Amino acid sequence: MTVVLKLGGSVVTEKDTPDTVDGPALADAADAIAASGVDDLVLVHGGGSFGHPHAAAHGVSRADGTREATAIREIHGAMRTLNDAVCDALCDRGVSAVPHHPHSAGVRDADGTLSLSVDAVAAKRDEGFVPVLHGDVVTHVGAGATVVSGDELVVALADGLDAERVGVCSTVSGVLDDEGAVIPAIENYADVERYLGGSDDTDVTGGMAAKVRALLGLRAPASVFGPDAVGDFLDGETPGTVIR
Numbered sequence: 001m002t003v004v005l006k007l008g009g010s011v012v013t014e015k016d017t018p019d020t021v022d023g024p025a026l027a028d029a030a031d032a033i034a035a036s037g038v039d040d041l042v043l044v045h046g047g048g049s050f051g052h053p054h055a056a057a058h059g060v061s062r063a064d065g066t067r068e069a070t071a072i073r074e075i076h077g078a079m080r081t082l083n084d085a086v087c088d089a090l091c092d093r094g095v096s097a098v099p100h101h102p103h104s105a106g107v108r109d110a111d112g113t114l115s116l117s118v119d120a121v122a123a124k125r126d127e128g129f130v131p132v133l134h135g136d137v138v139t140h141v142g143a144g145a146t147v148v149s150g151d152e153l154v155v156a157l158a159d160g161l162d163a164e165r166v167g168v169c170s171t172v173s174g175v176l177d178d179e180g181a182v183i184p185a186i187e188n189y190a191d192v193e194r195y196l197g198g199s200d201d202t203d204v205t206g207g208m209a210a211k212v213r214a215l216l217g218l219r220a221p222a223s224v225f226g227p228d229a230v231g232d233f234l235d236g237e238t239p240g241t242v243i244r
């Protein structure tokens with residue numbers, strides 16, 4: 001049973017301090033993953049204070065591309081640095097985490113559709129590794145290169161690997177209504193649109209609204225939950241908000 005789990009960039013980085021890992025938060029997440037003993041796990045992490053400031057500095061987003069190799073290398077390089085920190089934290093705890101960089105495995109068509117080759121991800125999983133992907137920059141036909149968000153990767157991986165469970169760990173304990181209460185389940189974007197503002201920080205990929213829209217497109221149900229619930233999710237529970 002393949003489980004796809006995304007650790008939000010705001011969870012594992014200090015979002016207001018550029019290029020800074022949130023060491024204690026990453027350690028907590030890595031502890032929960034190591035303790036779970038889940039087989040066939042595929043991880044994704046977001047950009048946080050690594051990818052987003054560099055992408056914004058170069059005017060690059062999901063829609064706006066760049067043809068500057070230096071900009072692409074800077075954004076991708078920042079994400080590789082964060083990916084190294086995530087893989088290190090997991091390997092230190094005995095999890096066989098290995099990097100998988102979307103920049104070299106994905107492409108956007110001219111209409112913006114993402115194609116991600118999942119065969120190499122599946123092979124790593126089948127060999128007992130935990131592939132760790134991340135938000136990145138990918139070649140975009142007709143636009144140079146644009147940002148791919150971790151949420152888009154979650155969708156591509158969940159469907160491409162026929163995942164049975166999908167988890168998205170965010171800084172909040174689920175999708176919240178206007179009184180701050182966790183919405184237990186979402187089946188229709190229009191039902192919750194009024195609650196979903198943009199992200200407060202430099203987030204070039206759209207915050208919670210984009211996340212919910214992307215997850216509604218999955219075949220498997222997805223859970224959105226807070227950092228304290230990573231272990232519960234990996235133990236088979238459905239904390240936070242279920243999106244289906």
Ligand code: IP8
Pocket residue numbers: 009045046047048051052055075079134135136137147148149150151204205
């Ligand atoms: O934080 C964005 O990934 P996300 C990655 O999952 C970059 O939206 C490079 C900004």
